[in-house]
Amino acid sequence: MDSSNAFSLSSPGSIFVAALTLAFLAHKAWPHLSPQKKTYKFSDPSQQNCKASSGLRVIKEPEAPEGWWSGRDAFELERRALFSKTWLYIAHSSQLTKPGAYQSFDIAGFPVFLICGKDKKIRAFHNVCRHRAYTITRKETGASTVLGCRYHGWSYDTTGKLVKAPSFDDVPGFNKSENSLFEIHTRTTEQGHVFVNLNAGEPAAFVNSTRSALDSFSLKAGLGSSEWVTGQTLTANFNWKLGMNDRHCTKLVEKLEQRVSKSATSSLASKLVAIAMQTNKQADCSLFPGTFLYSFENAGLWLTVSFFPASERTTNVRYDLFDCAPKATTDKSALARAVERPMQELVKDIELEFQSVSEESTGGSTNIHRILDCLQEHRKLEKTCGGQILPAMHQPRGSSLFQQAEQLCKELDCSEPRSGNRTGAVSGGLDW
Known part of the structure; x- marks a missing residue:
């Protein structure tokens, strides 16, 4: 071969061509060698349990997004995507039987309360006065047909209507009918289960699967x-x-059994002994996103346990025990003591577990896929809109003159420190 017509391996031209070739090949191969960005897209949870023999890939526990256990941003997203627009079980109608009977809750930083009206209808409201957003019901439970704010004396009836506003009757543009409490969508099922939806607009339809699950539970219990x-x-x-x-x-359930066995020689009712005979140790019904229902068939009792976030690291655990065959001879105080200790021990166990939980794990939570889907869907909506979407936010009504006066008053009010029980959102402002 004529050396004058061929590239020399040591010539600059041949080295340059070889380098370009290697760069091209490396560029083509890189997508297959480099790690891919993870996304959190999940199919129906009922489709997740795939058998290896079917030839399908076994789907593992999803990886936890950033801040899953202790991130403020993750918690704020849960407030907007889950607790602001999901039907939430919070009570049973047997807890609110008399007109004026009320019960207060803190759900993901939203203070709310249920109250039984004179018409025996159960309603829910944001637990904030329309004047300065102070708390209306200061106790967890109570009874009153007129609820008053202690700051400036505004008072409301059991339907949320403003009935008294001292010194405001002669204020231009002020209208009592436009300053009622912000009402929350409420639904009471035929079995008496009370649900709320904090969406200020039109809420989503009540899920049929929830209705079916409650029907099945009611029959069993x-x-x-x-x-x-x-x-x-x-x-x-x-x-x-x-x-x-x-x-x-x-x-x-195991802790309940242990508690009953220790109290066997006491004056506990036969209902307690029946709990120890419980064979099913799983919840009979799970209500999204954070409520379990248990049926103790032999004892004629049923129990609800709900997990409501107060912050990214704090949870309000609400439990209620019900008797579906009440008798005057039942020792209710003993029954209350028997349930209280196991619940306290369960809370301590979960607190210890939280101290060592891995940030990379979802903890095997029930409904984990559905929770992640809701968060992802809401985040997509916010990305499309170019900002946060706050479903629970209410727009106050009233004349422009009165709103301007209110805004000026708020600015002056906020410029001075005040003591008292003032309610605000976790994020630092009112988003309802």
Whole structure:
């Protein structure tokens, strides 16, 4: 071969061509060698349990997004995407039987309360006065047909209407009918289960699967004229999603059994002994996003346990015990003590687990795929709109003159420190 017509391996031209070739090949191969960005897109949870013999890939537990357990941004997204527009179970009608009976809740930083009207209808409202957003019901439970704010004396009836506003009757543009409490969508099922939806607009339809699940539970538990026995809210130091795990259901029933066996020689009613005979150690019904229902068939009792976030690291655990065959001879105080201790022990167990939870794990939470889907869907909507979407935000009505006066008054009010129980959103402002 004529060396004058061929590239020399040591010539600059041949080295340049070889380098270009290697660069091209490396560029083509890089997508297959480099790690791919993970996305959180999930199919129906019922489709997730794939058998290896079917030839399909076994789907593992989804990886936790950033801040899943302790991130403020993740918690704020949950407030907007889940708790602002989902139907939430919070009580049973047997807890609110008399006109004026009310019960207060803190759901993801939203203070709300249920109240039984004179018409026996149960309604829900944001627990904030329309004047300065101070708390209306200061106790967890109580009874009053007129609820008053202690700041400036505004008072409301059981339908949320403003009935008294001292010193405001002669204010230009002020109208009592335009300053009622912000009402929350409420639905009470035929079995008496009370749900709320904080969406200020038109809420989503009540899910048929929830209705079916409650029907099945009611048949199993034998719900009739249920009577509330005991219950309380426990504040716990863990992320609410950690409570959403089936193994905690088993722990709770086991602890109830242990408590009953220790009290066997006491004057506990036969209902307690029947709890120890419970064979099913799983929740009979799970209501999205964070409520479990248990049926103790032999005892004629049923129990609800709900996990409501108060912050990214704090959870309000609400439990209530009901008797669907109440008798005057039942020792309710003993029954309350028997349930209280296991619930406290369960909370402590979850708190210990939270201290060592891995930020890369979702903790095997029940409904984990559905939670992630809701968060992802809402985030997409916000990306499309170019900003946060706050479904629970209410737009106040009233004349422009009165709103201008209110705004000026608020600015002056905020410029001076005041003591008292003032309610605000977790994010630092009112978003309802």
